[in-house]
Amino acid sequence: MRLHSIAPKPGSKKRKRRLGRGVAAGQGASAGKGMRGQKSRSGGSTRPGFEGGQMPLYRRLPKLKHFTVINRKEYTIINVAKLASLPANTEVTLASLKEAGIVTGNNKNPLKILGTGDINVAINVKAAAFTASARTKIEAAGGSCVVITGRQ
Incomplete structure (x- = not known):
């Protein structure tokens, strides 16, 4: 193989359309762009995302890094370190933590245990x-973890 013998496969290269070169050329006069209007003019069309003056989608969306999750699950959270003060072989539920004073206030959300401590x-x-x-x-x-569903 030599540099002068390199050529694309036959049929892989198409000839460029020559627009606006007379009626006989097939794409004369309006060059296949129709009669009048913004899209027929030189300089092309509108920029990407332009919606004709209407507030575009990328500006209508919230300008945050994330969307808030609708109906997200909220938990009453307790770290493992707080459970270390309980006596051995205790059964820990949300109700027992309220009685022990570890959880205070009116917590109606289900209990979630986090691993800090x-x-x-x-x-x-x-x-x-x-x-x-x-x-x-x-x-x-030496303890056990039981996942419960529904109201506690």
Whole structure:
């Protein structure tokens, strides 16, 4: 193979349309762009995203990094470190945490256990959700994690 013998495959290169070169050329006069209007003029059309003066979609959307999740789940959250003060073999629920004074106020949301802190007491936790680190710490201390659904 030599440099002078390199050529594209036959039929792979199409000839460029020559627009506006007379009626006999097939694309004469209006060059296939119709009669009048903004799209027929030289300089092309409108910019991408332009909606004819209407407020474009990219400006109508909220200017935030994220959209808020509608009907998102809200939890009453407790860290594992707070559960370390409980006695061994205690059954932990949202109601028992309210009685112990660990959770205060009128918390109607289901309980979620987070993994911040350490625990060395074996406790049985019944909650709506656990983080992976919280589950491993509770089970490593000899406790158990039970996921409950519905109202607590």
